[in-house]
Structures are given as structure tokens and as C-alpha cells.
Amino acid sequence: MANDNMTQQEQRMVRSPMSDTSRDREPVRRARTPVETGWLIMREKDEHATCRQVRRLSWSGRLWLVAKVARDTWTLAGNFWYDFVRVWKYSSAIWTGNSQAKLAALVTMAAHGIEKGLSLPAPRPGFGRELIELLLCRLERYLVLFGPDRVTRAAVDALRAYRDFHAGRGISDPALETRLARLECVCDSAEKDRGLKLGGVAVIRREQFLEDARIDLTRFFASRHSVREFSDHPVNIGDIEAAVRLAMYTPSCCNRQAARVWLVQERDRIQGVLTIQEGARGFKEQVPMVLVVTADLACFQSAGERYQAWIDGGLFAMSLVWALHSRGLVSCMLNWSKRKEKDRELRAYLGIPQSENIVVLIAVGHPPPTWRVAVSARRPLCEVLRVDEGRDGA
Numbered sequence: 001m002a003n004d005n006m007t008q009q010e011q012r013m014v015r016s017p018m019s020d021t022s023r024d025r026e027p028v029r030r031a032r033t034p035v036e037t038g039w040l041i042m043r044e045k046d047e048h049a050t051c052r053q054v055r056r057l058s059w060s061g062r063l064w065l066v067a068k069v070a071r072d073t074w075t076l077a078g079n080f081w082y083d084f085v086r087v088w089k090y091s092s093a094i095w096t097g098n099s100q101a102k103l104a105a106l107v108t109m110a111a112h113g114i115e116k117g118l119s120l121p122a123p124r125p126g127f128g129r130e131l132i133e134l135l136l137c138r139l140e141r142y143l144v145l146f147g148p149d150r151v152t153r154a155a156v157d158a159l160r161a162y163r164d165f166h167a168g169r170g171i172s173d174p175a176l177e178t179r180l181a182r183l184e185c186v187c188d189s190a191e192k193d194r195g196l197k198l199g200g201v202a203v204i205r206r207e208q209f210l211e212d213a214r215i216d217l218t219r220f221f222a223s224r225h226s227v228r229e230f231s232d233h234p235v236n237i238g239d240i241e242a243a244v245r246l247a248m249y250t251p252s253c254c255n256r257q258a259a260r261v262w263l264v265q266e267r268d269r270i271q272g273v274l275t276i277q278e279g280a281r282g283f284k285e286q287v288p289m290v291l292v293v294t295a296d297l298a299c300f301q302s303a304g305e306r307y308q309a310w311i312d313g314g315l316f317a318m319s320l321v322w323a324l325h326s327r328g329l330v331s332c333m334l335n336w337s338k339r340k341e342k343d344r345e346l347r348a349y350l351g352i353p354q355s356e357n358i359v360v361l362i363a364v365g366h367p368p369p370t371w372r373v374a375v376s377a378r379r380p381l382c383e384v385l386r387v388d389e390g391r392d393g394a
């Protein structure tokens with residue numbers, strides 16, 4: 001079971017796991033250095049075994065262990081602090097709407113609340129009065145500060161859909177209509193003339209939905225692998241644009257669309273990025289393009305949303321990988337679970353602002369004629385799908 005990537009310590013662990021009773025009886029101090037024992041303790045899930053090992057440690061071993069726990073705790077806290085400060089500063093959790101990106105997200109969020117209400121099976125007439133007021137205030141503020149754009153047009157379309165829904169039921173709200181008429185004057189543009197709707201609701205027919213959605217995707221899903229070999233064929237930016245456009249169909253929290261993609265295509269820059277990333281050893285020289293998926297903290301607005309950027313960015317990244325796959329490109333996600341020092345290093349290298357969370361990197365290229373992939377066996381379905389059997393199911 002031991003493999004080449006394991007350290008000597010790890011290989012010893014695999015060959016003689018902790019559950020081996022003969023080894024358990026062996027005095028730990030003789031068999032392992034304190035460093036090794038500490039390493040095992042950190043990974044040992046069995047509490048009793050951990051206590052037993054600690055008791056067997058020499059004083060210097062115990063001291064070492066305390067120092068290690070203290071140091072690692074400090075490092076962990078420092079890294080949480082780094083994330084905390086960025087959420088504190090760059091999201092709307094504390095400094096609400098104090099930048100264009102933040103205010104745009106707040107407008108979108110409120111407008112989307114209206115759209116969502118209108119898309120319910122039986123919207124209640126007069127619903128969302130407070131939300132309408134909030135949206136109007138945010139929208140008016142946004143227009144004063146930044147003028148009309150796609151965000152305000154989408155919001156005005158949502159308000160228009162709200163007004164029309166009520167007009168259809170013989171309900172009128174003169175105050176809303178006056179404010180909306182003013183906003184329409186400022187925001188309406190060529191899009192409306194072309195009949196392009198940016199907000200409100202759309203009606204979908206089941207037949208159309210089934211026709212669009214019922215494609216057997218088994219082969220598509222099963223043929224994607226993380227690929228670490230690429231041909232020399234350069235990647236066309238048009239393909240990336242098309243893939244990003246597809247990935248933009250990914251759902252996002254209140255349609256705030258926090259995900260961003262940074263494209264790195266110059267050879268030296270790619271090598272620089274991958275050297276910082278450290279997870280593409282053995283194939284980084286072949287990588288023809290790197291995408292960095294980030295998520296803008298400005299799109300999020302409360303303590304409850306402190307992790308939402310990771311979630312929305314992750315969802316987007318996966319869609320992007322599928323989209324690249326659909327364009328005949330191969331890819332490998334490259335992990336960005338990094339400490340703050342590394343995070344700062346990549347930001348400085350690419351100029352990624354602190355207001356964006358770096359979610360993951362993706363190596364992209366064309367496939368060679370043949371290539372090898374890791375089998376990466378999947379868990380059985382029963383381990384993944386856990387069906388609730390109701391109160392009596394236990």
C-alpha cells in the first residue's frame with residue numbers, strides 16, 4: 001500500500017498501522033521519536049489511544065507536543081484571522097454597500113427577491129412591500145452614484161414585472177408607479193427596445209424543458225478526468241470565452257454571480273503561477289493555460305454568508321470544467337487550499353485584489369493522442385446517497 005509519494009514516516013505507518021495489537025504493546029518511546037509520535041497523535045482518531053501515547057511520552061516529548069499544538073493552533077488562528085479581515089473589509093457584512101460592486105450586489109439581491117416571489121406557484125398580491133421599498137432605495141442610491149447600467153436595468157425590469165403582476169389583478173400602487181416611471185426614464189435603453197428582458201419572470205413549457213434537458217449525459221460525465229498531459233496545440237481564447245459563458249449558467253446565491261475567472265496564457269507566467277501553486281509537479285511544464293477561479297466578497301452581505309464566496313466559486317469552477325470538457329479541452333483542477341502567505345504571493349503575482357477569494361486553479365489544454373489518468377475510484381452509492389426514512393426509519 002505504501003507508495004512513492006509517501007514520506008518514510010507515512011510508509012512506516014501504512015506497513016504497521018496503529019490498530020496492530022503487537023505494535024500497540026511496544027513501548028512508544030523506543031519505537032518512535034517524539035516527532036513521529038506527535039505526528040501519529042495528530043492523526044489518531046481514537047481518543048484513548050492518544051491519551052495512552054501521551055502518557056508514554058518522555059517530558060521532552062510532551063513539551064515538544066505542547067509546543068507543536070500551540071504553534072499549529074496559532075497558525076490556524078492566523079489563517080482564520082486573514083479570512084476574517086477580508087470578509088470584514090470587502091463584503092457588505094459590516095461596511096454595507098460602500099462600493100459599486102457591493103451596492104450592485106445589494107440591488108441584484110433585492111431585485112431577485114422580487115423575481116423569486118413572482119415565480120412562486122401563487123404569488124400573494126401585495127407581497128414584498130418592504131423589499132420593494134428597499135430595492136427602490138438601493139436603486140435610487142446606485143443611480144445617483146454610478147448611473148444606469150445592466151444592474152439597474154435588470155432591477156427596473158423586476159419592478160416592472162411586479163407592477164404588471166398587480167395591474168393584471170386590478171391593483172394599483174400610485175406611489176410605486178410614479179417612482180418606477182422616473183426610474184424607467186433613466187434606465188431604459190436599447191435592450192428594452194430590442195425586447196431583451198433582464199429581470200422579472202419567464203414562462204417555460206414542460207415539453208421544451210424535457211427536450212432541452214433530456215440528453216444522456218452518462219458518457220459526457222464518465223469521460224471527464226483530471227488530465228495531466230497536454231498536446232502542444234495552443235488553446236484558443238474563443239473556446240475559453242465560450243466555456244466561461246456556459247459556466248455563467250451556474251446558479252449563484254440570489255443571482256449575485258460572484259465568480260470571476262483570471263486567464264493566464266503566457267508561458268513564463270503560467271510557470272510562475274504553477275510554481276507558487278505547487279500541485280502540478282511533474283506536468284507543469286506542459287500546461288498551456290491556467291484559469292484562476294475567484295469569487296468577489298463584495299457580493300456577500302452578512303456574517304451568515306461568510307463562506308458563500310467559496311461555495312459559489314466552487315460551483316462555478318465545476319461548471320467551467322464541464323464546459324471546457326464540452327469544448328474538447330482537458331483540464332485539471334489545482335487546489336488553492338493555501339496559507340495566507342501563499343495566498344498573498346499569488347495575489348501579488350497576478351494582481352488579484354484582496355476582495356476576491358481565490359477558489360481554485362484550473363490547468364487547461366488540448367488532449368494528446370493518448371494519455372493516462374489516475375483511476376480515482378469512486379465510493380459506492382450507498383456511502384454517498386443517504387435517504388431519510390422518516391421518524392420510524394431508524
Ligand SMILES: Cc1cc2nc3c(=O)[nH]c(=O)nc-3n(C[C@H](O)[C@H](O)[C@H](O)COP(=O)(O)O)c2cc1C
Nearest residue numbers: 224225226279280332333334335336360373374376
Ligand atoms: C479542488 C480540487 C483541487 C485539486 N488539486 C489538484 C492538484 O493540486 N494537483 C493535481 O494533480 N490534481 C488536483 N485535483 C484533481 C483531483 O486529484 C481529482 O479530481 C480526483 O482525484 C478525481 O479524479 P478525476 O478528476 O480524474 O475524476 C484537484 C481536484 C479538486 C476538485
